[in-house]
Amino acid sequence: MEALCRVSTLSWAHSISPSLHSPPQPFSVVVGKSDDYNHQVRVLTRSRSNAELIFPVKVFPGIVIAEEPEWKDCIQGSTAVVNLAGMPISTRWSSEIKKEIKQSRIRVTSKVVDLINGSPEGVRPSVLVSATAVGYYGTSETQVFDENSPSGNDYLAEVCREWEGTALKVNKDVRLALIRIGVVLGKDGGALAKMIPLFMVFAGGPLGSGKQWFSWIHLEDIVNLIYEAVSNPSYQGVINGTAPNPVRLSEMCDQLGRVLGRPSWLPVPDFALKAVLGEGATVVLEGQRVLPARAKELGFPFKYRYVKDALESILS
Numbered sequence: 291m292e293a294l295c296r297v298s299t300l301s302w303a304h305s306i307s308p309s310l311h312s313p314p315q316p317f318s319v320v321v322g323k324s325d326d327y328n329h330q331v332r333v334l335t336r337s338r339s340n341a342e343l344i345f346p347v348k349v350f351p352g353i354v355i356a357e358e359p360e361w362k363d364c365i366q367g368s369t370a371v372v373n374l375a376g377m378p379i380s381t382r383w384s385s386e387i388k389k390e391i392k393q394s395r396i397r398v399t400s401k402v403v404d405l406i407n408g409s410p411e412g413v414r415p416s417v418l419v420s421a422t423a424v425g426y427y428g429t430s431e432t433q434v435f436d437e438n439s440p441s442g443n444d445y446l447a448e449v450c451r452e453w454e455g456t457a458l459k460v461n462k463d464v465r466l467a468l469i470r471i472g473v474v475l476g477k478d479g480g481a482l483a484k485m486i487p488l489f490m491v492f493a494g495g496p497l498g499s500g501k502q503w504f505s506w507i508h509l510e511d512i513v514n515l516i517y518e519a520v521s522n523p524s525y526q527g528v529i530n531g532t533a534p535n536p537v538r539l540s541e542m543c544d545q546l547g548r549v550l551g552r553p554s555w556l557p558v559p560d561f562a563l564k565a566v567l568g569e570g571a572t573v574v575l576e577g578q579r580v581l582p583a584r585a586k587e588l589g590f591p592f593k594y595r596y597v598k599d600a601l602e603s604i605l606s
Contacts, residue, residue, distance in 0.1 A: 329369075330352065330353075331353045331354070332353070332354040332355075332356055332364040332368065333345060333353060333354065333355045333356065334356050334358075334361050334364060334365075334402075335355060335356070335357060336357065336358060337357070338355055338357050341355045342355060358401075361401070361402075361405055362405050362408075365402070365405045365406060365409060365415060366405075366409045366410070366413040366414070367413045368415045369415060369416060369417065369520075370415050370416065370417035370418070370419065370520045371402055371406060371415050371417070371418050371419070372418075372419045372420075372516060372520065373398065373399055373402050373418065373419070373420040373421060373457070374421045375394065375395060375398035375399065375402075375421075376391070376394050376395040376398075376421070376453075377390055377391055377394040379391055379425075379446070382568045383568055384568075388445065391449060392448075392449045392452065392453075395449065395452075395453045395456075396452055396453060396456050399420060399453060399456040399457050400456050400459075402418070402420075403418070403456060403457060403459050403460045406418060406460055406461060406464060407459075407460065407461045411463075414461065414463075414464070415464065416463075416464060416465060417464065417465045417466075417467070417519075417520055418457065418460050418464050418465070418466050418467070419466075419467045419469060419516055419519045419520055420453075420454075420457040420466065420467070420468055420469070421469055421471055422450050422453050422454050422457075422468050422469065422470050422471070423446070423450055423453075423470055423471055423472075424470050424471065424472045424505050424530065424532060424578055424580045425442075425444075425446030425447060425449065425450050425578075426441050426442070426446075426447055426450035426451065426454070426470055427439055427440075427441065427442050427447065427578045427580060428441065428442015428443060428444050428446075428447045428578065429442065429444065429502070429572070429576035429577060429578050430503075430578055430579070431501055431502060431503065431577075433578070433579065434579050434581060435578055435579060435580045435581070436530065436580070436581050436582075436583035436584075437470075437527075437528045437529065437530055437583055437584045438583075442578075444572070445572075446572070450470070454468055454528075465523060465525075465526050466526065466527070467519040467525045467526055467527070467529060468527065468528045468529065469512075469515065469516065469519060469529050469530075469531045470528060470529070470530050470531060470532075470580070471507070471512060471531040471532075472505035472506055472507050472530070472531060472532035472533070472536075472580060473504060473505065473506045473507070474506070474507055474508075474509055474512055475506050475507070475508055475509060475597075475600050475601070475604060476508070476509030476510075476604060477509075477604055480509075481506075482546075482604065485543075485546060486546075486550065489546060489547055489550050489552040489554070490550065490552060494543060494546065494547055494550075494552055494553070494554050494556065495543055495554050495555055495556040495557040495558065496539050496540045496542075496543045496554070496557045496558070497539060497557070497558045497574045497575065498539075498557070498558070498559070498560045498574070498575040499560075499575075500538060500539050500540030500543065500557060501538055501539075501540065502538065502539050502574075502575065502576055502577035503536050503537075503538055503539075503577040503578055503579040503580075504536060504537050504538065504539045504541075504542045504577055504597075505532040505533075505536040505577065505578060505579060505580040506532065506533055506536065506537070506542070506597060506600070507531055507532050507533045507594075508533065508593065508594035508600040508603070508604070510593055510594070511533065511592055511593055511594055512531050514590075514591075514593075515529070515531055515585065515590060518588075518590060522588075524588055525588060527584075528584065529582070529584045529585055529588075530580050530581065530582040530583065530584060530585065531582070531585075532580045532581070532582050533582070533592060533594060533595055533596075533597070533600070534581065534582055534586065534592060534595050535595055535596050535597070536579050536580060536581070537597050539577065541597070542597055545597055545598050545601055546601055549598075549601045549602055549605050550605065560575055
């Protein structure tokens, strides 16, 4: 693909709402790196005013922010489309919230796919990079999952199957990369933003048993993986967006406490989380050990392979 040897245009579809399992402020970081890759960026959003708060023109000159009626014109003529849409999952789940968690992903992905498929051949994007999540695999304390593992049988696995199934409807001439993203660690938002305040008041510790697996990735690595998927024709099909060395949550909390100079001794019991999050507590009480077999096979250069190094780089 020609993305790195000429100016290319990317369209990014997203909803502006960070969650526990999505990159903290990912769009500003991704767009901020676009000049490094000689890309022009069009941000597809349902709220121009919210997008302009994340992408002030003084900091991000030259990007185009487009609301839904303008998506068609933005997608046509783009080299690639990156779809990161979906409402947060780290909330109390009611039947209405569960419906919106699923539909927010499927609705935007379906629209993006339809617009790509409806584009004339000469202006149709050649690449779709679509986010999904490691929730596809279900949860287990003992199993190890890679891209060839079957899907789980819980609610989040169902969401991911339908999410991916919608993306798979894209025109077969469009290269599709499905990135199953783990818990993204970065300075702003996401999992760390929820955990650090507890540690700073000496109340940090594992959630639940601490035995659940924590499949994480540093923000810088997931951004670079997305860009590699845009530009490298070998990146096709399912690719796990996780670091090579997942840890149990107890180790994650120990390492976080060490980096912060705070103890990690006060676990948060299951019943307390369930009282706050209801069924949504599944997100933090259960996990999965996911390995990035495909990314390693493709030779992706992870900068942060161990959670200790990732935390030190973020919190130093």
